[in-house]
Amino acid sequence: MKQARTPLVLLIGFLGSGKTTLLEKLLPVLGGMGRRPHVILNDYKNADVDSARLAALTDLVEPIHGSCVCCDSRDELFDALERVPEEEGTMVLVEANGTTDALELVELLAMDRRAGRFSPPVQVSTVDANRWQRRLWHNRLERSQLVTAGLAWVTRVDEVKPERRDQVVAALEKMGAEIYHGEVAPLAERLGSMDAPRAVVESHGDDCECCGGHGHGHHHHSDHHFASAERSLPPVVDRDALVSLVAEMPDEVVRVKGVCFFEDGGAPHLFQRVEGERKPTVIPLEVQPQTGPVMVLIGARLPMEEIDAQLATLAAVEAAD
Numbered sequence: 001m002k003q004a005r006t007p008l009v010l011l012i013g014f015l016g017s018g019k020t021t022l023l024e025k026l027l028p029v030l031g032g033m034g035r036r037p038h039v040i041l042n043d044y045k046n047a048d049v050d051s052a053r054l055a056a057l058t059d060l061v062e063p064i065h066g067s068c069v070c071c072d073s074r075d076e077l078f079d080a081l082e083r084v085p086e087e088e089g090t091m092v093l094v095e096a097n098g099t100t101d102a103l104e105l106v107e108l109l110a111m112d113r114r115a116g117r118f119s120p121p122v123q124v125s126t127v128d129a130n131r132w133q134r135r136l137w138h139n140r141l142e143r144s145q146l147v148t149a150g151l152a153w154v155t156r157v158d159e160v161k162p163e164r165r166d167q168v169v170a171a172l173e174k175m176g177a178e179i180y181h182g183e184v185a186p187l188a189e190r191l192g193s194m195d196a197p198r199a200v201v202e203s204h205g206d207d208c209e210c211c212g213g214h215g216h217g218h219h220h221h222s223d224h225h226f227a228s229a230e231r232s233l234p235p236v237v238d239r240d241a242l243v244s245l246v247a248e249m250p251d252e253v254v255r256v257k258g259v260c261f262f263e264d265g266g267a268p269h270l271f272q273r274v275e276g277e278r279k280p281t282v283i284p285l286e287v288q289p290q291t292g293p294v295m296v297l298i299g300a301r302l303p304m305e306e307i308d309a310q311l312a313t314l315a316a317v318e319a320a321d
């Protein structure tokens with residue numbers, strides 16, 4: 001039976017958008033649901049202050065003092081994740097600092113083997129209804145932090161007119177996020193019900209505890225909450241088929257990366273496609289990868305049914321050869 005993975009929630013939002021305030025509200029509700037929230041705080045200036053604010057709510061608050069978990073403090077983040085207890089009900093909430101590159105952080109946690117015992121990350125973005133897209137040269141960063149957000153928590157709705165709130169909500173919905181504001185309970189319930197077995201989005205086998213084993217390619221209806229998904233690939237794939245499959249992925253897929261073997265029997269290859277480009281780069285790997293053939297996809301609301309159908313054609317190409 002597959003080992004359940006610990007749910008991992010990323011809390012990302014611009015400076016002062018209300019991340020710690022949201023945690024203060026979420027933690028008691030999650031605790032009341034029988035969860036053991038473990039908080040990792042990354043804010044180089046305020047980590048100690050914020051951890052003091054939250055310490056009363058959970059004894060599992062860990063400040064990280066390095067500059068940024070998506071770049072300079074990666075090792076500190078993985079060390080902190082390693083210290084997370086493997087107790088039933090544990091879920092991890094990482095509060096990133098206000099200028100975090102969300103995509104970098106999601107990619108890091110989805111692909112680095114040191115995060116292997118955690119579910120693919122779920123991103124919650126905090127958005128200040130008053131200041132959304134009124135930050136001049138920071139507007140771009142603020143928008144980019146939403147690209148991988150499955151869920152968004154809108155703050156300061158008490159300070160704006162209902163028309164402004166509705167305008168911000170509509171803009172965020174257009175970006176694909178599921179919106180919450182006001183009462184924290186529905187958001188806590190959504191997060192608290194994301195059980196780890198459902199977060200295992202790779203191909204399910206006969207022993208899958210979430211679906212009873214509906215076979216290869218089955219995916220759970222809650223996949224789209226995750227900012228990333230992982231799929232195993234056939235042992236050998238046709239190079240052209242893989243390249244065109246990656247090039248023609250749906251628009252929701254922001255980044256794709258993976259390892260595969262081609263029919264020529266040569267070295268394993270790394271393939272990846274970054275935002276704004278369609279064609280993937282494919283390079284041979286000199287060292288043997290730690291993983292088998294695999295594809296990791298990043299983006300909020302990934303249309304996994306469509307993607308699985310495309311992956312099934314990749315398997316058919318291989319089988320036909």
Ligand SMILES: Nc1nc2c(ncn2[C@@H]2O[C@H](COP(=O)(O)OP(=O)(O)OP(=O)(O)O)[C@@H](O)[C@H]2O)c(=O)[nH]1
Binds near residue numbers: 158
């Ligand atoms: N009126 C109002 N104030 C809020 C709301 N949410 C947060 N605040 C206030 O906004 C300020 C910043 O909130 P924090 O929760 O510290 O924001 P943060 O995103 O953690 O801030 P950094 O860690 O500095 O990036 C605090 O004074 C909060 O009390 C809200 O929904 N309404």
